[in-house]
Amino acid sequence: MAKSNKTEYALLVILSIEPMSCYDIRSYVQQSIGFFWQESYGQIYPALRQLTASKLVAKRKAQTSRGPARYVYSITKAGRRKFANWLAAEPEPEKVRNELLLKLYFGTMGNPTDHIRHLESLLASQNDRLKQFAQIEKHVLRQYEGVPDYPYWRSTLRFGQHVTRARVRWCQETLEWLKNGNNKK
Amino acid sequence: MAKSNKTEYALLVILSIEPMSCYDIRSYVQQSIGFFWQESYGQIYPALRQLTASKLVAKRKAQTSRGPARYVYSITKAGRRKFANWLAAEPEPEKVRNELLLKLYFGTMGNPTDHIRHLESLLASQNDRLKQFAQIEKHVLRQYEGVPDYPYWRSTLRFGQHVTRARVRWCQETLEWLKNGNNKK
DNA sequence: GCCAACTATATCGTCCAGATATATTGTCCA
DNA sequence: TGGACAATATATCTGGACGATATAGTTGGC
Numbered sequence: 001m002a003k004s005n006k007t008e009y010a011l012l013v014i015l016s017i018e019p020m021s022c023y024d025i026r027s028y029v030q031q032s033i034g035f036f037w038q039e040s041y042g043q044i045y046p047a048l049r050q051l052t053a054s055k056l057v058a059k060r061k062a063q064t065s066r067g068p069a070r071y072v073y074s075i076t077k078a079g080r081r082k083f084a085n086w087l088a089a090e091p092e093p094e095k096v097r098n099e100l101l102l103k104l105y106f107g108t109m110g111n112p113t114d115h116i117r118h119l120e121s122l123l124a125s126q127n128d129r130l131k132q133f134a135q136i137e138k139h140v141l142r143q144y145e146g147v148p149d150y151p152y153w154r155s156t157l158r159f160g161q162h163v164t165r166a167r168v169r170w171c172q173e174t175l176e177w178l179k180n181g182n183n184k185k
Numbered sequence: 186m187a188k189s190n191k192t193e194y195a196l197l198v199i200l201s202i203e204p205m206s207c208y209d210i211r212s213y214v215q216q217s218i219g220f221f222w223q224e225s226y227g228q229i230y231p232a233l234r235q236l237t238a239s240k241l242v243a244k245r246k247a248q249t250s251r252g253p254a255r256y257v258y259s260i261t262k263a264g265r266r267k268f269a270n271w272l273a274a275e276p277e278p279e280k281v282r283n284e285l286l287l288k289l290y291f292g293t294m295g296n297p298t299d300h301i302r303h304l305e306s307l308l309a310s311q312n313d314r315l316k317q318f319a320q321i322e323k324h325v326l327r328q329y330e331g332v333p334d335y336p337y338w339r340s341t342l343r344f345g346q347h348v349t350r351a352r353v354r355w356c357q358e359t360l361e362w363l364k365n366g367n368n369k370k
Numbered sequence: 371g372c373c374a375a376c377t378a379t380a381t382c383g384t385c386c387a388g389a390t391a392t393a394t395t396g397t398c399c400a
Numbered sequence: 401t402g403g404a405c406a407a408t409a410t411a412t413c414t415g416g417a418c419g420a421t422a423t424a425g426t427t428g429g430c
Contacts, residue, residue, distance in 0.1 A: 003384060003419065006284065013291045023409050033290055036283040040387055045411060070409070087295035091284035091303055093310070095418080098221040099191065099276035101344060105218055106198045107337035110272035118276055125278070152292035155359045159286060159352075166351035167344075174340045188388070188415060208378050225418055230380060255378070280387080 004086075007039060007047040008056075012075060012083040015057055019074035022048060035129070035160050048073055056082055104174075116178050123171035126164050133161050192224060192232040193241075197260060197268040200242055204259035207233060220314070220345050233258055241267055289359075301363050308356035311349050318346050 014025055022044050029039045051057040056079035062070045100118055107115055136157060144150045199210055207229050214224045236242040241264035247257045285303055292300055321342060329335045 005385065006282065007386080010287060013287070013294065016291075016294065021409075022411085027408095033287065036281055036286040038280060038282065038387085041411070042388070042413085043386060046385095084295075087288055087291070088299045090306060091288055094281065094283050095223060096221055096279060096281075097191065097223060097417090098279050098344075101221040101341045102195060102198070102218065103272055103276055104337055105341045106201075106272070107340075108333045109198065109201065110269075114273045121275060148293045151362060152289055155292075155362065156286045156290045158358065159283075159355050162351040162355040163348055166347040170344050170347040173343065177336065177340065190416065192417080206378075207380090212377095223418085226380070227382085227419070228417060231416095282386090 005047060005050070007043040008051055009083055009086045010037065010039060011044065011047055011051060011073075012056065012079050013087075015073055015075040016080060016083065019072045021062070021070050021072050025073075033156075036156065051079070054078075112178055116175065119171050119175050119178070123168060123175070126168045126171065129164050130161065130168070133157060133164070190232060190235070192228040193236055194268055194271045195222065195224060196229065196232055196236060196258075197241065197264050198272075200258055200260040201265060201268065204257045206247070206255050206257050210258075218341075221341065236264070239263075297363055301360065304356050304360050304363070308353060308360070311353045311356065314349050315346065315353070318342060318349070 010029075011025065014020070014028060020028065022041065025044055026039060026041060029037060048057065048059070052059050052073070055076060057073045057075050059071055059073050062072045100122060103110065103118065104115060137154075141150070141154055141157065144153065195214075196210065199205070199213060205213065207226065210229055211224060211226060214222060233242065233244070237244050237258070240261060242258045242260055244256055244258050247255045285307060288295060288303065289300060322339075326335070326339060326342065329338065
């Protein structure tokens with residue numbers, strides 16, 4: 001089976017909200033779905049070119065008073081049909097490559113203090129993330145209560161919270177072993 | 186900063202256990218660290234060629250009675266020095282691309298029954314994984330109690346358990362909302 | 371005796387991420 | 401007033417990672 005370009009589908013759903021420039025798309029991704037989905041310009045530009053060639057999106061020049069020429073992309077009817085099929089199809093499983101776990105698995109070849117440092121760094125980043133989630137929950141999401149999208153947005157946020165809390169607990173447990181349990185027995 | 190080839194480092198640590206063929210390496214990865222690290226032949230072959238060229242691993246032909254010629258790779262002293270530095274360096278954060286969450290975020294554009302199907306499929310796979318973890322804990326890991334590697338191996342397993350349980354709970358919670366809560370209010 | 375499954379090697383296309391290049395405008399502050 | 405810097409906005413290149421595919425001998429079951 002041919003490899004499917006996930007970036008193209010992601011761009012189609014995003015452009016179905018409203019027409020955007022490449023820069024807008026990138027900013028939107030980072031702000032709203034950044035914690036579970038990433039796109040870089042290196043993917044967006046070729047994908048938009050491809051989508052334009054297949055008539056799934058339309059490109060038009062927007063007038064700007066400042067900066068370089070601004071090109072805005074909008075989804076076509078054919079584009080909407082295309083992503084409807086994709087939405088219904090079974091999502092592919094995530095592929096994980098966790099460098100921290102790799103280093104920990106071969107832990108005896110390294111230094112315990114290094115592992116502790118790495119774990120504390122991860123713990124800090126995960127706690128930061130939890131704070132961000134709480135902020136979004138309180139100050140962003142709440143505004144949209146009643147909107148049809150609201151429960152869907154909330155459920156993705158809750159995924160992040162569940163998994164992040166699990167990582168935090170694991171960090172704490174593992175740090176405790178590395179710092180104390182290591183000496184005993 | 187130049188991009189670092191993670192596959193090469195992974196191969197170095199793996200080959201530091203014992204000399205292996207490309208096929209052995211792939212099997213080893215799948216069996217032991219497969220739930221947090223993946224390698225395909227498309228990465229392993231070029232990486233081994235590169236490592237051989239840099240004298241970090243040595244390639245030699247092993248005698249075989251059957252099948253195609255078998256080439257076994259072993260780590261050199263230079264190779265051991267190289268991966269020691271990498272072990273101590275801060276691991277790069279995981280990059281996630283969760284297609285299920287992407288579809289759920291734009292859930293109002295799709296069909297609730299599709300979301301339910303996708304979530305049930307994820308829930309089943311995560312429950313399977315939990316069973317596998319329990320098997321490994323009971324029948325594999327227990328044999329190595331007392332070995333220095335044991336607590337490190339156990340901690341990576343516990344990471345999987347924590348995070349997988351979090352996903353299971355989220356699936357259940359989200360399914361409940363989609364099946365029941367959706368009708369009310 | 372043939373087909374399927376396993377062992378084992380290897381390459382190709384393409385997706386994806388990050389670094390980099392270029393250019394304009396607004397803002398801070400010395 | 402001038403310079404540094406951040407933000408807006410476009411776009412490309414390199415190389416790492418993934419999945420499909422090709423090839424071929426061995427083993428075991430029907």
